[in-house]
Amino acid sequence: MTQQPVRFGLIGTGRIGQVHAASIAAAPDATLSWVADPFIDGARSVAERFGGTATASAEELIASGEIDAVLVASPTPTHVDLIEASVRAGLPVLCEKPIDLDIQRVDALRPLIAELGIPVALGFNRRFDPDFASARARVAAGEIGALEQLIIISRDPAAPPADYVKISGGIFRDMTIHDFDMARFFVDDIVEVHATGTRAFDPGAREHGDFDTAVTTLRAASGAVVTIVNSRHSAIGYDQRIEAFGGQGMLQVANAPTSLVSLSTAQAVEAKPAYGEFFLERYAEAYSAELREFVKLVRGEASTSPTFEDGRAALVLADAAQRSATEGVAVAVDLGSSDLAAPDLAANRTAGA
Amino acid sequence: MTQQPVRFGLIGTGRIGQVHAASIAAAPDATLSWVADPFIDGARSVAERFGGTATASAEELIASGEIDAVLVASPTPTHVDLIEASVRAGLPVLCEKPIDLDIQRVDALRPLIAELGIPVALGFNRRFDPDFASARARVAAGEIGALEQLIIISRDPAAPPADYVKISGGIFRDMTIHDFDMARFFVDDIVEVHATGTRAFDPGAREHGDFDTAVTTLRAASGAVVTIVNSRHSAIGYDQRIEAFGGQGMLQVANAPTSLVSLSTAQAVEAKPAYGEFFLERYAEAYSAELREFVKLVRGEASTSPTFEDGRAALVLADAAQRSATEGVAVAVDLGSSDLAAPDLAANRTAGA
Amino acid sequence: MTQQPVRFGLIGTGRIGQVHAASIAAAPDATLSWVADPFIDGARSVAERFGGTATASAEELIASGEIDAVLVASPTPTHVDLIEASVRAGLPVLCEKPIDLDIQRVDALRPLIAELGIPVALGFNRRFDPDFASARARVAAGEIGALEQLIIISRDPAAPPADYVKISGGIFRDMTIHDFDMARFFVDDIVEVHATGTRAFDPGAREHGDFDTAVTTLRAASGAVVTIVNSRHSAIGYDQRIEAFGGQGMLQVANAPTSLVSLSTAQAVEAKPAYGEFFLERYAEAYSAELREFVKLVRGEASTSPTFEDGRAALVLADAAQRSATEGVAVAVDLGSSDLAAPDLAANRTAGA
Amino acid sequence: MTQQPVRFGLIGTGRIGQVHAASIAAAPDATLSWVADPFIDGARSVAERFGGTATASAEELIASGEIDAVLVASPTPTHVDLIEASVRAGLPVLCEKPIDLDIQRVDALRPLIAELGIPVALGFNRRFDPDFASARARVAAGEIGALEQLIIISRDPAAPPADYVKISGGIFRDMTIHDFDMARFFVDDIVEVHATGTRAFDPGAREHGDFDTAVTTLRAASGAVVTIVNSRHSAIGYDQRIEAFGGQGMLQVANAPTSLVSLSTAQAVEAKPAYGEFFLERYAEAYSAELREFVKLVRGEASTSPTFEDGRAALVLADAAQRSATEGVAVAVDLGSSDLAAPDLAANRTAGA
Incomplete structure (x- = not known):
């Protein structure tokens, strides 16, 4: 109740990224702090509507020190790297499905997640x-x-x-x-x-x-x-x-x-x-x-x-x-x-x- | 219209045999002529309700000369032999499913049916x-x-x-x-x-x-x-x-x-x-x-x-x-x-x- | 169980009369004994299909001595008179609705029915x-x-x-x-x-x-x-x-x-x-x-x-x-x-x- | 599109008043400017959540000069007077149903509304x-x-x-x-x-x-x-x-x-x-x-x-x-x-x- 809202960094501002941005903005205990997309106009547009600082760089977002969690809504091939970077930075992740199309890349990441114990959630919305x-x-x-x-x-x-x-x-x-x-x-x-x-x-x-x-x-x-x-x-x-x-x-x-x-x-x-x-x-x-x-x-x-x-x-x-x-x-x-x-x-x- | 009703010989008077007996009796262009069941009381009871001559012997029924078609509603293992006897007697057959549980027995019967050209119908009622x-x-x-x-x-x-x-x-x-x-x-x-x-x-x-x-x-x-x-x-x-x-x-x-x-x-x-x-x-x-x-x-x-x-x-x-x-x-x-x-x-x- | 089937006299062989004739014929404890319709061909056709003696005269039917009950399926204006004739003859009646269109005619018949105590049922089939x-x-x-x-x-x-x-x-x-x-x-x-x-x-x-x-x-x-x-x-x-x-x-x-x-x-x-x-x-x-x-x-x-x-x-x-x-x-x-x-x-x- | 949002004065902050306050706050072309309720705590609570100045006086709200329209969600007996005061002040009204329980009071107000031509809408939400x-x-x-x-x-x-x-x-x-x-x-x-x-x-x-x-x-x-x-x-x-x-x-x-x-x-x-x-x-x-x-x-x-x-x-x-x-x-x-x-x-x- 008296807790601070969770500050989100959103990576990816396509159709589903915009849905998450709106959800974050509407949630009483969440706030949008940073928005990253290599297509910088997308990031800026979302930041204007729902708040936060826009950047083209996911790395900058993760390193900003101004977020408590990362929401990964970028294309599938980027998921594994972004999850890894986030949990190494100590940031819990909510990642859109699938983790990756290649089970070997998923399995390669698996031990790190188990070791660090940082929560990684998957976007199985249904x-x-x-x-x-x-x-x-x-x-x-x-x-x-x-x-x-x-x-x-x-x-x-x-x-x-x-x-x-x-x-x-x-x-x-x-x-x-x-x-x-x-x-x-x-x-x-x-x-x-x-x-x-x-x-x-x-x-x-x-x-x-x-x-x-x-x-x-x-x-x-x-x-x-x-x-x-x-x-x-x-x-x-x-x-x-x-x-x-x-x-x-x-x-x-x-x-x-x-x-x-x-x-x-x-x-x-x-x-x-x-x-x-x-x-x-x-x-x-x-x-x-x-x-x-x-x-x-x-x-x-x-x-x-x-x-x-x-x-x-x-x-x-x-x-x-x-x-x-x-x-x-x-x-x-x-x-x-x-x-x-x-x-x-x-x-x-x-x-x- | 002016055709004679088809005279049926019904073999088997269990639950499904009784259904067929009732269908035959109710159909304007069909009549029940003979009823066979080794359990002779079953045959008699059906004949009393729906007409026809009762017998314990399927062979007698087939050989009666008083039927135009055979309806096989006896246990599955008897189907192949009864179909064969019927078509050899020139009598079309309506046989309850399945023909047999053994595809080899079915395939053994297949050429004869093709050769004789006597209609054999299967009881796929659905x-x-x-x-x-x-x-x-x-x-x-x-x-x-x-x-x-x-x-x-x-x-x-x-x-x-x-x-x-x-x-x-x-x-x-x-x-x-x-x-x-x-x-x-x-x-x-x-x-x-x-x-x-x-x-x-x-x-x-x-x-x-x-x-x-x-x-x-x-x-x-x-x-x-x-x-x-x-x-x-x-x-x-x-x-x-x-x-x-x-x-x-x-x-x-x-x-x-x-x-x-x-x-x-x-x-x-x-x-x-x-x-x-x-x-x-x-x-x-x-x-x-x-x-x-x-x-x-x-x-x-x-x-x-x-x-x-x-x-x-x-x-x-x-x-x-x-x-x-x-x-x-x-x-x-x-x-x-x-x-x-x-x-x-x-x-x-x-x-x- | 061992009772004799109820012998019906059916008056009226229009559409609804034919429905009743079929119901009577199909019921195990009812049988069609007489059929009356001034349109004698209608009566004959129904009698042929479902049994009974055909007549053009409802009076003859009621007086036949061969029926146990009357089913009135004739035109509405005839209902009151046919009910009266039937109950006076001691015959229970099943009469199609309505009794009559004129409540005064209905009320005029009411005391007789109450007095005689012969059952009169109405065809409220629903x-x-x-x-x-x-x-x-x-x-x-x-x-x-x-x-x-x-x-x-x-x-x-x-x-x-x-x-x-x-x-x-x-x-x-x-x-x-x-x-x-x-x-x-x-x-x-x-x-x-x-x-x-x-x-x-x-x-x-x-x-x-x-x-x-x-x-x-x-x-x-x-x-x-x-x-x-x-x-x-x-x-x-x-x-x-x-x-x-x-x-x-x-x-x-x-x-x-x-x-x-x-x-x-x-x-x-x-x-x-x-x-x-x-x-x-x-x-x-x-x-x-x-x-x-x-x-x-x-x-x-x-x-x-x-x-x-x-x-x-x-x-x-x-x-x-x-x-x-x-x-x-x-x-x-x-x-x-x-x-x-x-x-x-x-x-x-x-x-x- | 480039129009200013319509500034609402809301009168009444009961259950239905709160619904309207939320609707106004959520609408892109409407804004809540004043909130009136004799129960001043109700007015304050709504103003805090959805914006606007709180008052116990509907008159003050109407006279504020800071509203473009009045939404009447107060008890039924107050409706007629509030509609009259609003239209006399040139303010369009959206009034909850019914106008009044007494048709004579409604008819008494009718000529004024017709004469002034200020829009008065009724809350027939269905x-x-x-x-x-x-x-x-x-x-x-x-x-x-x-x-x-x-x-x-x-x-x-x-x-x-x-x-x-x-x-x-x-x-x-x-x-x-x-x-x-x-x-x-x-x-x-x-x-x-x-x-x-x-x-x-x-x-x-x-x-x-x-x-x-x-x-x-x-x-x-x-x-x-x-x-x-x-x-x-x-x-x-x-x-x-x-x-x-x-x-x-x-x-x-x-x-x-x-x-x-x-x-x-x-x-x-x-x-x-x-x-x-x-x-x-x-x-x-x-x-x-x-x-x-x-x-x-x-x-x-x-x-x-x-x-x-x-x-x-x-x-x-x-x-x-x-x-x-x-x-x-x-x-x-x-x-x-x-x-x-x-x-x-x-x-x-x-x-x-």
Whole structure:
């Protein structure tokens, strides 16, 4: 209450950087102190609207002595270096997903973070969506008994430009990575990954050897199975649904309605407007909640922020899915949550023979 | 119109046999002439209610000279022999699914059926469900553009007895086989199968090396992907839904409501009664429509009855799923619908590497 | 169980008469013995399909000595005489609504029925609709606390021909009469009626001084209020909904879906087919249940059949509504269910002054 | 764009006053300059949070010379005097509903407002709800053909304290007044009012001669009929729905869901959380939009703000409803929207005789 607001240094002022800038400005216990972007006009514009000193240099920001935490919203290839520089400077980091597209770079950074003990949080904003969070809490509270099947339907409104597909790391590392984290949010003992990817419609995916359509199955040691259904496009708009099926019932999270109005005519009844929003609107509340939890983390309070390890786990799953989809094999993963994972995997798979 | 009703010989008078007896009795262009069951009291009881001569001997029925077609509703191990005896007698057959649990027995029968040219229809009743049929027709009519993803959710109300699990042939051949046929009803160029099965709750499945929970992914040459989500139990009741996702929209088939009444209170709003029915009630209309189409087939009219080949294809998929789930590999299948299936499979899977 | 089936004499073989003939034929404890219609071809056709002796003379049917009960499905003006002839012959009657359009004729018949004690049931089939019956039973069971507001939305697919409007007795006696009975099914102490009628679209209504649009408010002694919203047309199809609002919640009966399929596109999501059915299809189950209850009544068993008195009460409400709509006043009614009705009416209306 | 923000004087700092203060502070083209409340601590608290000079005197605020417009959020009995003082000072007013409980005081003020021509807007916030506004726009655009029936369901979560009921002016002037304005938002030619009020549950209503349950029917010259269903309590939460029925279809506005999560179990399926919000949350967006339109009005731009005349019309309807409910008669009203209203009223009501 009488604590000083947490002073943020924001690195990156693109679309998502601006969302974070607004969240920081709106939060009562956070303030924007420095803003860095090599595109200095971007930094200046954000600083003018939301406060802080603008710079083209992330190093200057980190060395300013005027910030308590760093928010990394710059392009993915810069994440690892910026996280390292920040934690070496003793500054907690909230980094946009993914940590990196290369698990080796992530693993190289891992010991330093463990050694220094500086908090590094990952921007898995969907954990903070009130409805997903509610569904998960209700599953945890036992409302549907033991969780047996989780279906995540996650479709973007439209395929990205081919140039983006080229550098995206592929659908699993770029898009499904959010769903992998959501899977782990509900199910913490995943031991096996199988993925099927196809090119159903997008020339960009075809050109760059990526998939535009994917289904991923995750098996948990407990016997629970997660199914993730992805598409790079969706005529009805952003399609984000979850169905958690348990021994005693089912919890479903529907798409957010764009309107409360439905139309009935001789042609069709109860027709509602299509889902007009994309992630910035759909998860607006989630971005704010994400920041609040990170502020708690910076202050050493109990926090539900996903961590560097969560970011790494999602990438491990994405790599496994990529391999599975290209080689046609189920891929065992050890996310470190259970020593029993591998044996159970074998046992389960051969028992039916 | 002025044609004589088709005279049926019904073999098997268990639960499903009785359903068929009632359908035959109710159909204006069908009549029940003979009823066979080694459990002669069963045959007599059905004959009393719905007409016909009762016998303990299927052979006597086939040889009676008083029937135009055979309806096989006896236990699965008897199907192949009864089909063979019927077609050798020149009698068209409507046989309950599956043809057999052993693809080798099915393939051994295949040439004879092809040679004789006597119609053999399979009891994939769900194709005749008005809502699934409507969804499929609307997909075919292009309402959602090209079909890209099909999600089939298929959960039984409660796990069967352990004794049944033991002889069932496993979840894929016993339960998913209906969903495999539904997948082929929508998507005709399936080239690859991956399945994940687990034992989440059912002691019977654990005891007999079967799965109680399964997710199967089918890849089509076109790039479409089918996901089948199965569970041997469902607290909310029989759960039978389909979501067809295409480039221009989505068609969803909901569960059949048990009631039009919903309750809203301070605890919850719009709560509806659970789904109380199982397949005999849920698909009551489908059984009647199935019979109508078979009568057309017997009469040599245009008919949409699924055939022996459809029954075989579903079993091929089930075998592939069983192997995939136990060995952890994607399994290529050639259902004969496309010579290009195998090359495309390889091409698609390696392209992303 | 070992009782003989009830032998029915059916008078009238129009659309609704045929529905009843089919119900009788399908019921295990009923049989069609005689069929009368001055249009003798109609009688013969029904007798051929469902059994019984055909005649042009209702008198012959009643005097046949071969029937146990009479089902009156002839035109409204004949109802009173046929009921009288039947009960004088000692035959229980199930009569289609309304008893008559003229309350004086109804009241003239009333003493005879009371004196003879022969059961006379009215064809208020909606009471037997499984969903309305369920909602009412759940209200009675206290699921929503005391019932405070009942909203009945009742709209026909299309306005009737002007010739029919002319002889219909007006929208309240012809169409709303079903809703008046439904109101009494839920609320038994109605003491006041107010109705508003307009001519919004139908030339036939305008020509014959009838309304095509009406809202009726019924006040109960308990303080409950019923609102009936009627229209003679509905572009979306037959619209039959009920909302029961109580101190602790709300029960809603939705329209019967024509299909389980919904379509989502870029234009609209979750669009379902319009309601294609009219009363014969919508209330098919209700007609069967109505007959079953009447058979119990004939046999002297406990029965929920609505009675002659229920038919009279609905007509009293319809007359009150007609007067209210034309004179612009609330009309007090005494349906005989409470001696306190009138005083309470006055008390309630002046208390707010 | 380059205009100065409109400087507001806010009178009244209760719950609704605070909402307006926040709206003013958040609007880019409005600023809070003065805040008045005889309870000076309230004024100071609001001024501290949202800016402006605090005073106990509304007169001082109006005379300050530092404001461009007045927002009246003080108790109803003060409205007329504050409006008069403001417009005499040349200041446009946005006044919370109702103008007054006494139509004579309203009519006494009417000529002055007409003479001075200073804009006076009324706080009928629901017109600015995005969903109601969308439904109305779509009706106006002809999506459902000519509007024939409008059903407004409007129920508060819980009955107010008996002390409040005593001074409220009665349910029609206090609560239904919002619905009367909504009725006029959709239907502009209302000519007749009938209301039924009862005391179903609230001791406070009984004690003070008010109703807790009411149904009001409004007839339009066009033949359209509006039905307003009110209750002072609702176990499921704030219940605010609209159904607009036209010759070619129906538009429905549903309650705002509190959550996207639904629960299905063996007891019930698709159960959603109850509606937790009351008007401040439900209509949060509407309050902001209301302010935006008023700022346009102050600036002389085209504006959809409801006016003093709209406030008067709603009160005329409320008075008519109160009289109808107590005297049991339909009450003709002339809201000045049509010279033909009265004759048509007579014509319509007698035509059916």
